[in-house]
Amino acid sequence: MPRIHVNEWPPYAPSNQNSKDCSLIAAKLMMNAAQTAPVTGGVDQVEGEIVYGHDELDDIARKMEELAYSLGNKKKEDQWKYEAVMARESDVVLFLGDYRAKETPMDSGCGICSGTPDCSYLYERRRVAAGQIDITDRSLSKTAIDGPLCGVRVVDFGHCVGSALWMAKNLLVDCRPFLTMGIAGQRLGYCRNSAIVVGLPVATTSKNPYVDIHYDYHVINMEKLIDSVRKSYIILRQGGPDYRLRRLSRGPSGDEEEDE
């Protein structure tokens, strides 16, 4: 008879993999929830991509660490680095992107992006041919997100992210929306049609890994702490005797035998 055992520790052991598998199911349901979110005119615009596995999540974290420095924003440097740890501590990362925000705006002249009534703000700042935004120049923008974006699409995208988060909440898995993870994921080629991507990491652990983060979290966290114990303990045990030749008593209440 098959048995399914779950345990949080050690990570990526079969017992933990069982609960990670369920986080994956949760992420899939979140992705569907994002697709059913109400959007203006019911026009499809959200794409999703799910990433899981130790190396894959580590790739995302490394990209985040790289961007911490390469984007050159000192104010956000720590945030990038701390949130990279959270990516590593997640079971799954769901990326959601809006593939219309940059290329095919709502064209309603609403004014939300600029306060002007004719979408000119958006089109003036893009390469345009035949009234269409030409996105073939994919040289990376200098900013984290390649704007300007259509505000209506971004609001709609908010609904999609919100629906995914709502689903996570109802499935009682821990999740938070991260822009850092989204940008890193997009640069790694996930949700590659989208100019704006949000990362939604999912974790099934006792302690929500996305809250209660102290300073220097990029160097002081569970993974580093355990590694430091290993580093110190392994060296100190070298002073051990030959336990086959020498046996010690365990005190008066336990073992009566004298030291040999």
Add this chain to the structure above:
Amino acid sequence: MYAGPEDTEKMAYEGLLDVANHVIRALRHSPQITSRLDIKTGIVTGEDLLPLIEFMELVGEDDEAVPWMDGLTYRKAYEEGKPPVVVLFGADLTTSTSGWDCGACGFATCAEFNKYSKLHRGMGPQAFGPSCMLNVLDMGIACDYACAAASKYDIENRIHVSVGLSALHLEYLEDVSYILGLSLGPLEEFWYYNRPAFTEIWDREFNDSYTLDKFRTVFSIMFQSFSGNFHPAIKSYDEWWDAETQDYVGVTPDPEINEVKDMLWPRILAIVPQFRERVNAIKARNKAEDAI
């Protein structure tokens, strides 16, 4: 009807009482193992929280971290005019009535446990005991139902042992041996987790003098020691190679801390009566209002 920003915020906060009501219904409806747990509930908010807040602040002195944190967090919410609505729920866990003879308490029968329990009632640092483990389990299930109900309403909430324990000391609920406190609101994200009350005071000085100090005590041999030495030197965050004296990790008696720890219980006993008086006054006022 029109309700502006201030009115709607006020309404939302008033609505917390409805959520508290729902939470109480949910925990009364929680499935139980014994089905005999007599859960007593209460709601505290507004200025009637003050004795609780002040008590936690006093207990929180001398590094009692959890009441200190919760006292700080509650105080900020109160002073900003958005005190949480606190659902208190407790039960007498000391007597086994279910007749399971399950052995979880360490005795072979419930009768033996009850006999022992009657003669050995006492207060530990965090709870009154002894407790029947099946009662404890049911209390846990009820607690989870309460929290899950609050979660369905999408409001900031957290279950606190510190609040429950303080309420037990101050007798907000009577004839119970254990209380938990569930805070509903303030209506903000992560009030009890990332704790804005902390974020505010957590400047570089606080970090270096308080938290870093604690971290060094707890994590030093894991993070900051040179390996392979029986008297590991500790790397400080500053440039330790320039320091005049070297810090080491060691296990030594600390009479100062001992004294603080020994004084905690007498300190609590000394302040409890005056706080109980205030809570009794609150309860008497409530009774008088009910009578009208």
